[in-house]
Amino acid sequence: MIRESKTHQIDSVIATGQAEGMRSMDSSLLNLYKEGRISKENAIIYSSNSELMSKKIERGISNA
DSSP states (O other): OTTTTOGGGHHHHHHHGGGGTOOOHHHHHHHHHHTTSSOHHHHHHHSSOHHHHHHHHHHHHHHO
């Protein structure tokens, strides 16, 4: 994919491959936040899409 300049497809391939054990960085960050191992701020700062991460965190808090 990278050699073919199709890097824009990597996120969807990872999402599709979750059953095989693939995980995105954002998914890992969200899990670390939920476990209390990192702060909300660090999860947002280091995510690839800070707005989306912020929304996911807020959704998780309101569902708890």
